[in-house]
Amino acid sequence: MKDKVYIFDTTLRDGEQVPGAKLVTDEKIALAKQLELLGVDIMEAGFPISSPEDFNAVRKIANTVKKSTVCALARGLDEDIDVAARSIENAAAPRIHTFISVSDIHIENQMRKTRDEVLKMVDRAVSRAKSYLDNVEFSPMDASRADFEYLVKFTQVAIDAGATTINLPDTVGYALPEEWGFMIKSLVERIPAFKNDVVLSMHTHNDLGLATANALAGVVNGARQVECTLNGVGERAGNCSLEEVVMTIKMRYQDRFYTQINTKEICKTSRLVSEVMGLPVQPNKAVVGANAFAHSSGIHQDGIIKHRDNFEIMDPDDVGASGSAIVLTARSGRAALKHQLEKLGYVYEKANLEPIYLRFLEWADEKKQISDDDLHALVENVEAISK
Numbered sequence: 001m002k003d004k005v006y007i008f009d010t011t012l013r014d015g016e017q018v019p020g021a022k023l024v025t026d027e028k029i030a031l032a033k034q035l036e037l038l039g040v041d042i043m044e045a046g047f048p049i050s051s052p053e054d055f056n057a058v059r060k061i062a063n064t065v066k067k068s069t070v071c072a073l074a075r076g077l078d079e080d081i082d083v084a085a086r087s088i089e090n091a092a093a094p095r096i097h098t099f100i101s102v103s104d105i106h107i108e109n110q111m112r113k114t115r116d117e118v119l120k121m122v123d124r125a126v127s128r129a130k131s132y133l134d135n136v137e138f139s140p141m142d143a144s145r146a147d148f149e150y151l152v153k154f155t156q157v158a159i160d161a162g163a164t165t166i167n168l169p170d171t172v173g174y175a176l177p178e179e180w181g182f183m184i185k186s187l188v189e190r191i192p193a194f195k196n197d198v199v200l201s202m203h204t205h206n207d208l209g210l211a212t213a214n215a216l217a218g219v220v221n222g223a224r225q226v227e228c229t230l231n232g233v234g235e236r237a238g239n240c241s242l243e244e245v246v247m248t249i250k251m252r253y254q255d256r257f258y259t260q261i262n263t264k265e266i267c268k269t270s271r272l273v274s275e276v277m278g279l280p281v282q283p284n285k286a287v288v289g290a291n292a293f294a295h296s297s298g299i300h301q302d303g304i305i306k307h308r309d310n311f312e313i314m315d316p317d318d319v320g321a322s323g324s325a326i327v328l329t330a331r332s333g334r335a336a337l338k339h340q341l342e343k344l345g346y347v348y349e350k351a352n353l354e355p356i357y358l359r360f361l362e363w364a365d366e367k368k369q370i371s372d373d374d375l376h377a378l379v380e381n382v383e384a385i386s387k
């Protein structure tokens with residue numbers, strides 16, 4: 001039997017913390033609707049205590065979205081939790097997500113409390129959230145740098161108070177896949193509730209480029225929810241990328257896990273996020289980058305033309321991309337040129353192609369890329385000379 005991995009999208013909350021990416025309410029609602037179409041299980045709509053505008057945006061999203069669970073973030077403080085609960089009171093499926101730091105670094109240097117005092121805060125925060133609704137997520141912040149025995153205790157207190165999801169953040173993006181996977185495995189072994197009705201989640205950051213690898217290491221070791229964003233947007237170097245996790249599960253872990261994401265909506269959602277946040281996607285970005293399905297080397301182009309599987313592991317249709325592209329450059333071969341000319345209506349036998357190919361190489365050495373317009377001009381030029 002395959003296990004479901006829940007996709008918790010935090011583009012509207014962690015993603016929106018990127019400097020300059022702040023969204024107005026209408027943009028947030030448009031994005032929330034697209035996330036619902038994409039099929040995310042849970043969307044974190046915002047941090048309602050942070051500003052009146054954010055409160056209103058979360059409220060409107062909660063009123064609009066029907067299929068996904070709508071989650072509001074709150075620090076583990078009474079007022080935060082009360083405001084978060086109010087913002088999602090009309091949601092079809094509401095969730096409160098509250099958090100308190102678990103690492104000694106944060107407990108001593110930021111909160112200035114003792115470990116025992118913090119455990120009482122955990123109980124109080126989760127119990128308060130639980131007084132409003134049943135679906136409560138709790139995050140032990142900075143889990144990757146915490147003392148493991150204290151983390152076990154901390155997590156157990158949150159579960160005893162009623163938390164239904166425990167989310168381990170690698171807040172500073174410091175974890176390595178093997179140690180992160182081991183921590184998840186050890187926690188599942190120590191806390192039986194994770195084998196029953198409490199979901200273990202992860203929130204990984206990409207400071208060392210390991211956010212996706214860490215999240216997948218966690219899934220393999222027993223976690224069943226991944227917190228992520230489109231295009232990997234988020235604080236500093238960003239969050240785990242939704243598209244990377246979802247497509248890796250679909251392409252490589254298909255015998256063990258599945259998600260309910262409608263993958264054909266991935267590229268559309270990625271473009272919308274990039275547009276409204278004003279954050280361009282790097283061309284070589286996995287899955288959604290402009291070059292993710294573009295081929296430029298002659299050997300690869302020849303292979304792709306003969307059979308797509310030769311050099312592509314994913315079908316571009318599967319993620320809603322516009323299709324494989326052959327980019328003609330000075331590194332392209334005769335097969336790619338012939339293929340592109342035929343698309344434009346020029347059919348050449350092998351012998352007749354040669355003068356065109358030689359001229360093509362001259363042009364391609366001068367220009368970086370040869371467009372369809374260039375090809376029309378090239379054909380006219382060569383034919384005019386040979387007449």
Ligand SMILES: [Zn+2]
Binds near residue numbers: 171203205234235239
């Ligand atoms: Zn984060």
